[in-house]
Amino acid sequence: MPGAPQCCCVPFFFFFLLVWWWPNFCLGGDPYVFFDWTVSYITAAPLGTKQEVIGINGQFPGPILNVTTNWNVVINVKNDLDEPLLLTWNGIQHRKNSWQDGVSGTNCPIPTGWNWTYQFQVKDQIGSFFYFPSQNYQRAAGGYGGIIISNRDVIPLPFLMPDGDITLFIGDWYTKNHKKQRKDIENGKDLGVPDGILINGFGPYHYDAAVVPEGIAYQTINVEPGKTYRLRVHNVGTSTSLNFRIQNHNLLLVETEGSYTVQQNYTNMDIHVGQSYSFLVTMDQNASSDYYIVASPQFVNSSDWDKAKGVGILHYSNSLGPASGPLPDPPNVLDTYFSMNQARSIRWNVSAGAARPNPQGSFKYGEITVTDVYVILNRPAELIDGKWRTTLNGISYLPPATPLKLAQQFNISGVYKLDFPYRLMKRPAKLDTSVINGSYKAFMEIIFQNNDTNVQSYHLDGYAFFVVGMDFGVWTENSRGTYNKWDGVARSTTQVFPGAWTAILVYLDNPGIWNLRSENLNSWYLGLEVYVNVVNPEIDQSEPLLPDNTIYCGLLSSLQKDQAQRVKFSSAASMSGAGRRVLLAFVVISVVCYLFNEVKDV
Template identity: 45%
Template sequence: MEGKMMLTALLCIATVAVVNAGDPYFFYTWNVSYGNAAPLGVPQKVILINGQFPGPNINSTSNNNIVINVFNNLDEPFLLHWSGIQHRKNCWQDGLPGTTCPIMPGQNFTYHFQPKDQIGSYFYYPSTSLHRFAGGFGGLRVNSRLLIPVPYADPEDDYTVLINDWYTKSHTSIKNLLDSGRALGSPDGVLINGKSAKMDGKDQPLFTMKPGKTYKFRICNVGFKSTLNFRIQNHKMKLVEMEGSHVLQNDYDSLDVHVGQCFAVLVTADQAAKDYYMVASTRFLKKEMTSTGVLRYVGGSAQASTVLPKAPVGWAWSLNQFRSFRWNLTASAARPNPQGSYHYGKINITRTIKLVNSQQVVNGKLKFGLNGVSHIDTETPLKLAEYFQMAEKVFKYNVIKDEPGAMIKQLTVEPNVLNITFRTFVEVIFENREKSMQSYHLDGYSFFAVATEPGRWTPAKRENYNLLDAVSRHTVQVYPKSWSAILLTFDNAGMWNIRSENWERRYLGQQMYVSVLSPEKSLRDEYNIPLNAGLCGIVKGLSKPIIYS
């Protein structure tokens, strides 16, 4: 087994070492298995990574090579996805059903990826089936290299805070429920780092702070459908980074963290030495659910007050908070040039794509979709079919229109893949015509979230765009009966997922892929398929072509 692990790692490294020479390598072995836990007091089967729930944190630095050998000890195929990591020229490591064959039970696969020219707060999770409902998620941080200045003093310590809604049903029960055509319903509670404090004075602290010191907290919503408001008793939070971008440093009493989003804040231990509660509670649901975790001052002995700070009310408050977020144009990025040198507001838009979400009952089963198409994953990953020039046997390009029209009459169920020209500057509008909260993520890229407003989008709305200092990020929320606009250059060749971060909606079709093909078959634009990549579906057993050089 050890020989197999070493060979797999060496094969993976060999595929990209030619372009990553000189950057440090960090090796991990992860064993994925089932275990028992009771996060909300109800015993249930969860997914462990090396015996941990949540999984281990990855602590890396810009341009590090991260090599993770994942052994699947489950009874189902399994994949891990690294949310927010851009995988420049390397969608093979994205770990999604559209790009990668799953790791079969009893087998392993070695991921090798590099957060190239990235910093920030991210997380990973299982992308197959509904495994995310059982766990398997964890934090992933990318620190700035020492030669790149950071716009705040080094904190005393760096903590990862994973907040999420949670169901006490097993992931298999949830899958059976959704496969039968029924809706999921509301979650059963909220967790902070896989736990919910009992508030009986006996809870152990999740984190400790020394009086007078300042700490960084990386807060990620790794949940399924609920926006969560996060706050700390008696403490201000200074927002310094979100999803890979330094931001203007404003103080907040609480933050709405939408599904899939990560914020980094600085918290100073400037209160009396005692315990305090961190609080996470649901937003925009009929019934508010709250979880707490203990934050303890070193040397303190008094228990935390059971009087918790209240969450804000209404989504207008959340919309105004979104508008307060601004990119820090004076801070350096992950590479030695100022972020503000990229004047995105002065680039001409070459294409506008409006994506409208909807839901319908199709053949007696609930489905969700974008622009009238409910996406289904294929036995042959889309990228593999494309790479082996067999795409026409698996999917069709551009089954949706860039402008879906005023009404979506009927959902069709099929793979949804949009072809986008390499290195074009594109405007994407997410228009939510429903009454529910939406959150969308784009793999492989950061985009500029330039606006979110109530109502329907029209070209006249461009007058309201922030074309100067909108935050570069990878997830954007869309409020009920509202729209959000993003701008980006599609300069990362590969097959990339656009999805709802509401996992009921994603599983039932509210996602799609964008194919970005380089006209020049060159390693400058995209890496070859890794030598250790599995082949499945109609490409199983074929020889791996070496197209690029």
């Protein structure tokens, strides 16, 4: 009635939430973003022949996950494949949260027809990464996509804002499906020369009628003259190192896998399997024609590989005609010395900020005392107990039916052993579930010694490590005299050349069980991986507990509820209880913030 006091329409608990959450939401805290992804087979013809590939929401490659550092990401994944699925987030560090890592040591796979919700924060990270399926050789069929983590507005870029942002996925490709490929690998067969190199899921431009049949769709990148674009290039292939170049254009390297680099121009860059780079490319040519974008195999000595080139087109808006003539020359395809020197030239930009305002070089890794040293040697595939297997220090990793992280959570003994050797032992090679026992906040030195004939790429989940040295020959204690202890680049994937070694340093400040693996699918599938166990001896309340949407398998299968009792596939309904509470709180606070701002404006 007129003149009567108006009651407050916001209950007391809303007021409490407002006071508690106001700094995070009304004044710009860490937001949540939600995605629904369906992973399924779709039909594509990247090399002119129809085949089954793995798509996400009907896309191949999958959607780009474009977020800003410190955002909370919630991705509900529905598995419509005919076999179990896990997605892993290559280079995302999942601070204190290996539950979301999406590899066999931490998660039970998502069964066919089920869905599972990943929930993680891209905490204090920036840069260019990608995701892919980690099980059953599935990456060879697709299922990959890009991850872009941008700086917050308060953290400046160490270069002018580009006029555009372009993601390129390059990788070797076979028309044989991934199930037949993995069967061949199990039987010790070499997959041979790939049928082609894809760029963003497309085959090569028709640059040579003798090599490329007509009718193959190719990638065209449309650009404006005079503008500068950021190109994020990922090698998502199975096992082939690729040289990337753009005809008549320089590649100004600015970032790799979450670290800003010293800015240097390259005419080409060797990008090994699993690696990601950012380049600034300025459109400074006269556009008399289009220009070739090329990704070609490195370190191969057979003419059969000549046909395996990825070729796209850079098209200026004022171009006078199509690209023609020979492709731009690569460096000597067999020159590993050139490639190693190029890799050594990539350095950390110690004066640039990254996810935080302090300079990257404020972490003086060269002054920290090393506490653990592992010399990890890989060898070519060999027969172990009648099976073709690859080994690290004589051990081929045997994935247990119960993930390591779950076994640790439920105190189940006998699933794994914390006895991975520091060096190669004088004993026969064996299959085993042997794990590196890492000490929390220790500073670990790992030397990868490659006794194979192919380049290996090694990736460590949960961390960025410092690449401090690489050389040909056998690593010795004296090799430390060649280490870069000031501006070695921090990244999550590094190459190791055949007959050579690469040394990394890593600060084990992220508790969890983390996968150290070969990114070469052939080697990884046959056992070239190990896990690093990092336990905080103190009770750490910030480390997430067992997710309430956990899928159980192996020795814990009896705990698993039927999918129909757990969730339905939608952004809200399929989240775990914690996720639903977060979403509810987000909605409530958004309404409260809106009401508050309306009252404030009045």
